[in-house]
Amino acid sequence: MLDKVYSGFGYWDVFIWLLFFAISAALVLFVRSMGRNDYKEGTDQDEIFYGSNPVPEDGADMGVPAASAYWGFVEALKPYYNALIDIHSGIASDYVGYFVLTVAIVAVLVLL
Amino acid sequence: MNWQIHLPALVLAVPLLGAFASPVAGLGGRATRNAWMIFISVLTTAVCIMLWQKVIAGGTAVYVMGAEAWNITLPSGLSWPVRIILEVDAFSAFMAVVGSIAALAGAFFSLRFMDRFTGLEKFSALYFLLVTGMLGMQLTGDLFNFFVFLEIASVASFGLIAFWRDRPEAVEASFKYMVISTISAMFILIAVGFFYGRYNAVNIAAVARMLQMGYAEKIALVFLVVSLAMKCGAVPMHMWTPDAYAEAPAGVTCLLVAVSQASLYGLFRVCFSLYGASLGSTVVPWTIIVMGVLSMFIGVTMAVIQKEIKRLMAYHSVSQIGYILMALGVGLLALRDPQAMADYGFTAMKGGIFHIINYTMYKGLLFLTAGAVFYSAGSRNLNELGGLARVMPQTTFMFVIAAAAIAGLPPFNGFVSKLLIYQSTFAVYPLLAVAALVTSVLTLASFVKVFQTAFLGPAKKTYENVTEVPASMLLGMSLLTIVIIALTLFPGWTLSHLVEPAAKALVDQAGYISAVMGGGL
Amino acid sequence: MTGNLPFLAVGIIFFMGMYAILFERNLIKIAIGITLLEASANLFLIVLGYRTGGSIPVFTLAGEVRSMVLPTPQALTLTAIVIGLATSALLLSLIMLLYRHYGTLDVREIRRLRG
Numbered sequence: 001m002l003d004k005v006y007s008g009f010g011y012w013d014v015f016i017w018l019l020f021f022a023i024s025a026a027l028v029l030f031v032r033s034m035g036r037n038d039y040k041e042g043t044d045q046d047e048i049f050y051g052s053n054p055v056p057e058d059g060a061d062m063g064v065p066a067a068s069a070y071w072g073f074v075e076a077l078k079p080y081y082n083a084l085i086d087i088h089s090g091i092a093s094d095y096v097g098y099f100v101l102t103v104a105i106v107a108v109l110v111l112l
Numbered sequence: 113m114n115w116q117i118h119l120p121a122l123v124l125a126v127p128l129l130g131a132f133a134s135p136v137a138g139l140g141g142r143a144t145r146n147a148w149m150i151f152i153s154v155l156t157t158a159v160c161i162m163l164w165q166k167v168i169a170g171g172t173a174v175y176v177m178g179a180e181a182w183n184i185t186l187p188s189g190l191s192w193p194v195r196i197i198l199e200v201d202a203f204s205a206f207m208a209v210v211g212s213i214a215a216l217a218g219a220f221f222s223l224r225f226m227d228r229f230t231g232l233e234k235f236s237a238l239y240f241l242l243v244t245g246m247l248g249m250q251l252t253g254d255l256f257n258f259f260v261f262l263e264i265a266s267v268a269s270f271g272l273i274a275f276w277r278d279r280p281e282a283v284e285a286s287f288k289y290m291v292i293s294t295i296s297a298m299f300i301l302i303a304v305g306f307f308y309g310r311y312n313a314v315n316i317a318a319v320a321r322m323l324q325m326g327y328a329e330k331i332a333l334v335f336l337v338v339s340l341a342m343k344c345g346a347v348p349m350h351m352w353t354p355d356a357y358a359e360a361p362a363g364v365t366c367l368l369v370a371v372s373q374a375s376l377y378g379l380f381r382v383c384f385s386l387y388g389a390s391l392g393s394t395v396v397p398w399t400i401i402v403m404g405v406l407s408m409f410i411g412v413t414m415a416v417i418q419k420e421i422k423r424l425m426a427y428h429s430v431s432q433i434g435y436i437l438m439a440l441g442v443g444l445l446a447l448r449d450p451q452a453m454a455d456y457g458f459t460a461m462k463g464g465i466f467h468i469i470n471y472t473m474y475k476g477l478l479f480l481t482a483g484a485v486f487y488s489a490g491s492r493n494l495n496e497l498g499g500l501a502r503v504m505p506q507t508t509f510m511f512v513i514a515a516a517a518i519a520g521l522p523p524f525n526g527f528v529s530k531l532l533i534y535q536s537t538f539a540v541y542p543l544l545a546v547a548a549l550v551t552s553v554l555t556l557a558s559f560v561k562v563f564q565t566a567f568l569g570p571a572k573k574t575y576e577n578v579t580e581v582p583a584s585m586l587l588g589m590s591l592l593t594i595v596i597i598a599l600t601l602f603p604g605w606t607l608s609h610l611v612e613p614a615a616k617a618l619v620d621q622a623g624y625i626s627a628v629m630g631g632g633l
Numbered sequence: 634m635t636g637n638l639p640f641l642a643v644g645i646i647f648f649m650g651m652y653a654i655l656f657e658r659n660l661i662k663i664a665i666g667i668t669l670l671e672a673s674a675n676l677f678l679i680v681l682g683y684r685t686g687g688s689i690p691v692f693t694l695a696g697e698v699r700s701m702v703l704p705t706p707q708a709l710t711l712t713a714i715v716i717g718l719a720t721s722a723l724l725l726s727l728i729m730l731l732y733r734h735y736g737t738l739d740v741r742e743i744r745r746l747r748g
Contacts, residue, residue, distance in 0.1 A: 003604035005528055008459045009535045014601060017523035058573040066419055066494030066565040070557065074417055084414060088351055090744030092288045093663070095351045096654050099292055099342055102349060103299065107334045109395050111327065194705070256709055263716045270723055280734035281745055287660075287727045288746075294667050294720050295654065301674045301713060308706065309681040355746045417748075 119163040120175040120198040123208060123247050126156050131240035138233025146223050149236045153212075153219040156243060160212040164205040168613060172201040172627035174253065193315040199253025199628055202613035203465075207250045207377045209610075210469045213595060214370035214476045215243045220588030221480050222363030224581070225487055235275060242268035242367055249374040253628060255304045255314045255386075258378060262300065262343070265371050266293050273360045273368075285355035292352055296339035303332035303339075317628035320386050320621065329387075336382045337396060343375035346437060347406040350430045354414075357426035358492075362483020363588070365422070366476035369429060373472055376436060380618060383444055388621035391447070400441035405544060407434030408551040416558045421482045421492045421566060424558060425475070428518065431551055432471045438548065439464030439533045442540050447619065456539035461615040462607060463532030469610065470517065470525045470599060477514040477592040481507050484581045484589065485566060496574070497566040503578045506586055508567045510593045515563060517596055519556035525599035639680040646673035660728045660738045667724065671717040675710045682706030 005012040039045045048055050056062050074081060087098075130152030137148035167173055175198040183193045200208075219239065226232055245265025252258050270293075274286035306328045307319050323329060342349035353372075357365050383396065391397075411431030418424035439460045446457025484507045486492050489500060501508040517524040530552060538545035580586070599606055617623070646669055653666025682703035688696065690704035728738070735743050 003602055005532075005603050005607055007532050007535045008456065012528055012531055012603065014523045014528075014603060021523070062570055064565070064569075066561060069561040069565065070416055077413075080413070081417065084410065085748045087348075088414070088747050090747030091741050092291045092743070093655055093657075093740055095288060095292050095349070096295060098351070099296065099338070099349045100651065100655065102342075103334060103338045106338055106399055107331060109399065110330050110334050110393075256712075260712060260716065263720070267716075267719050267723060270727070274727060274730070277730055280731075283727055283730045283734060284743055284746055287724075287731055287743070290720070290724055290727060291654070291663065291667065294724070295670060298670045298674045302677060304709075305674070305677050305681055305706075308678070308709070312703070312705075314705075314709075359746070 116162070116166055118175070119159065119166055120173055120200050120251055121177070122159050123156070123163055123251060124198075124244055126159055127152060127240040127243040127247065130156070131237045131244060134237040134240065135233045138236075142227075142232075145233060145236065149219050149223065149239070152240060153216045153243075156247075157209075157212040157216045160205075160208045160247070163200060164202075164209045167200055167202055167205040168609075172199065172617070172623065174199050174628050193313050193318040193628075196257050197253040197315060197628065198251045199317065199624070200251050201624060201627065202617035203381075203615075204250050204377070204617075206465070206610055206614040207373060207468070208247055210472050211246050211250065211370040211373065212243070213591070214472050215239075215246075215367050217476055217480065217588045217591045218363040218366035220591065221366065221483065221585050222361065222588075223584045225363055225483055225585060226361060229276070231275075235272070238268045238271045238275075239364070239367070241265075242272060242364075242371060246367075246371045246374045250377050253316050255307060255316055255319065257314075258316075259297065259300050259304055262375070262378070263297055265374065266290075266297060269356075269360075269364075269368060269371060272364045273356050275361055275364070276359075279359070281355075282359040285352075285359040289352040289356045292342065292349070296342050299335040299339045303335040306332040306335075315628065316381070316386055317625045320388065321625050321629055323387065323390050325390050325392050333382070333387060333391075333396065337379060337399065340375050340379040340382065341400070341403055341437070344372040344379065344437075345407075345430050345433050346403045347410045347430065347434070350407065350411065353430050354418075354423045354426040357429060357479070358420060358422040362422075362479055362486065365426075365479040365483070369475045369479065370472050372429070372433065373468055376433070376468070380440055380444075383440075384447070384618045385621055385624045389448055391444070394445060397441050397445040397447075400444065401438050401544065404434045404436070404438030404441055405547050407431060407437060409434075409547055412551045412554040412558070416554060416561070418558075419494050421485065421494055421497070421562060422479065424494070424562060425478050425482055428478075428555060428558070429475055431555065432467070432475065432518065434551070435530065435533055435548065436464050436467050436471065438537060438544060439467060442537050442544075443615075443619075445540065453619070456536040458615065458619070459532055460536035460540075461618065462611050463529050463536060465614050465618075466532065466603075466607060466611045467526075467529035469606075470529050470596075473592050473595050473599065474514045474517040474526060477510060477589060477596065478518065480585075480589045480592065481511040481514065484585055487581055487585070488578045489575055494562065494565045498569045499567075499571040499575060500578065501567040502571050503575065504567075504580050506580055507589070510589050511567065512563065513593055513596060515559040517600070519559055520552045521556070523600060525596060525603060528600075528603045636685070639676070639683070643673050643677045643680065646676065658739050658741060660731065660740055660743075663740060664721065664724050664728060668717070668721055671713070671720070675713055675717070678706040678710045678713065 138145045177196040179195055226235055242265055245261045245268055248261030249258055270286050270290045274283050276282045304314060308314055310328050311319050311322050313319055345353035408431045411427050415424050415427035443457050443461035446452035489497060491497055517526040520526045520530040534545045534548055650666045650669030654663050657663055684700050684702050687700045687702040690701040731743060732738055
């Protein structure tokens with residue numbers, strides 16, 4: 001097609017992907033159109049399912065806060081994250097220290 | 113006399129005029145000041161694009177400040193480079209275009225975003241000084257001049273980061289950035305001193321021509337590489353990045369992203385054009401690659417746990433810089449081996465340079481959308497935000513595009529540059545490509561988190577009265593969105609017209625030298 | 634040997650500045666350290682351009698001498714001094730604002746941004 005990018009190992013063509021997205025969108029719309037539209041409005045069929053509890057008025061009571069996102073991931077990597085947060089201590093002289101240390105290490109590597 | 117000869121100087125003169133005339137324009141009231149800001153930004157972008165066209169058509173442009181010749185010829189026939197020159201090759205011009213587009217978007221966005229605050233004529237003066245510093249770093253052909261523009265950009269950015277000086281965090285972020293940045297600038301100045309002491313010249317082309325690797329050159333190389341890597345936020349010197357990016361006003365953060373690219377430009381100008389083939393060992397390329405991998409991984413893992421929207425995005429800047437460092441490090445590794453260069457090196461360079469423009473565009477857009485959220489909802493805390501997609505549909509749309517691009521989801525432009533980087537770094541060392549892939553997955557994960565907590569979910573009572581941001585802010589964001597979509601739809605054109613000339617110019621050290629030095633010294 | 638003494642002075646001033654930045658807690662002392670670093674860089678440039686017995690590099694003032702010191706480092710140093718002035722002024726005003734906000738000058742207590 002028009003705008004191929006060769007990477008040396010294969011190629012990338014955005015229009016093939018757009019075609020793919022168009023086909024999958026058509027499929028999705030087709031599946032959606034197969035759904036029933038004869039439900040009764042205003043009855044239980046129309047209700048939001050919230051674990052058979054009453055739905056809260058304010059959305060703030062039902063969302064998942066960001067602090068809970070990826071809790072397991074962070075918990076599993078606790079030692080790694082503790083070390084990393086210790087490095088980001090917020091003290092300006094520490095940051096300068098890391099910079100000077102990097103200069104020193106790279107200097108040793110280059111000069112050797 | 114063709115006026116286009118003066119384009120390189122105009123690129124610097126226009127924003128400089130904008131900076132110093134801003135207080136005067138501020139006397140005329142809000143409308144005049146805003147019109148002046150937009151006028152200068154549009155003019156700068158136009159001049160940069162014209163300069164780029166001229167460089168692509170006519171080859172490297174060399175502009176001597178204040179005289180006809182870059183050197184002085186003594187009666188004895190000895191000629192010596194003495195004058196300040198601007199040397200614009202395809203890579204410089206490319207970076208200038210990228211930077212000026214980001215500056216234009218930031219200026220549009222800042223008009224209304226900053227409207228609630230006072231001292232705006234000072235804001236626009238500093239803003240254009242920062243633009244001048246950035247463009248100067250990218251166009252200069254002189255090491256000391258590079259240091260001067262670096263300091264202009266730094267001092268302007270300290271002022272802009274601390275612009276909300278009644279916020280303790282803003283002053284703190286500015287102070288920390290200032291301490292580490294001033295120290296690194298002194299290292300750069302000392303490195304320039306080394307070059308002057310050895311070669312009696314600070315002209316990049318002249319020094320590159322005479323360069324013989326010795327202890328002084330090695331130390332200067334280390335100082336320059338580490339200092340400039342710090343300025344663009346590479347691990348382990350990245351701690352100022354989240355502070356500064358999160359606390360600066362959003363329009364400024366968009367520009368700061370572009371300014372960090374100017375430091376990156378300096379890093380690769382030093383490695384490729386100044387040292388080039390005489391770099392000798394593979395230590396420096398590997399240092400850059402290792403820094404890149406560490407930046408990618410540590411940046412993105414820190415981003416996953418952030419709770420403040422702009423701080424999270426700032427950690428992503430660290431990780432995206434890692435991609436560029438790794439790709440161009442691989443290019444540097446292959447520099448002395450024509451076979452390796454043809455096999456994977458040049459692809460890596462193309463991927464890296466393509467990633468520079470992609471990164472600047474989508475990162476700028478992400479910071480602008482975060483600023484829009486802050487402007488409308490008044491909070492940056494992801495624990496509090498929610499359901500904003502209902503009230504800010506345009507912002508959400510643009511956020512989704514930018515987030516998909518940064519996460520490298522096909523078919524967006526971020527995927528194309530990442531694909532080039534994966535495939536070329538895989539040839540060097542498969543683990544590099546694996547690290548890049550893992551980073552990409554984690555990037556997607558953390559942006560899913562932002563999207564889900566800030567934009568999706570049921571409407572919250574607190575944000576019932578939130579409305580879409582004003583038109584001029586949307587204009588700034590949509591400018592970057594349009595660029596992203598264009599890059600997505602025409603990656604082949606972008607690669608062959610924008611990226612490849614830049615990569616070729618970067619590899620071609622002899623061309624860079626002879627554009628200034630001509631036949632003989 | 635004595636010709637290298639100025640470079641030794643550059644090194645000593647540089648490390649004094651570095652020590653102050655890394656190990657002092659008071660922000661004003663850190664600012665002094667940064668100024669020392671700037672001073673050492675400026676001295677380094679000046680020393681590089683010095684030629685033994687050279688006179689000032691101004692043609693009308695130099696008189697009948699064979700050698701002049703190099704003029705370029707002096708121009709570079711002037712520029713660097715001006716930049717250093719801007720940085721120091723801004724740094725001190727930021728420290729002033731920090732003291733107003735945090736009520737302390739201890740670098741280890743100004744760490745609201747971390748993690």
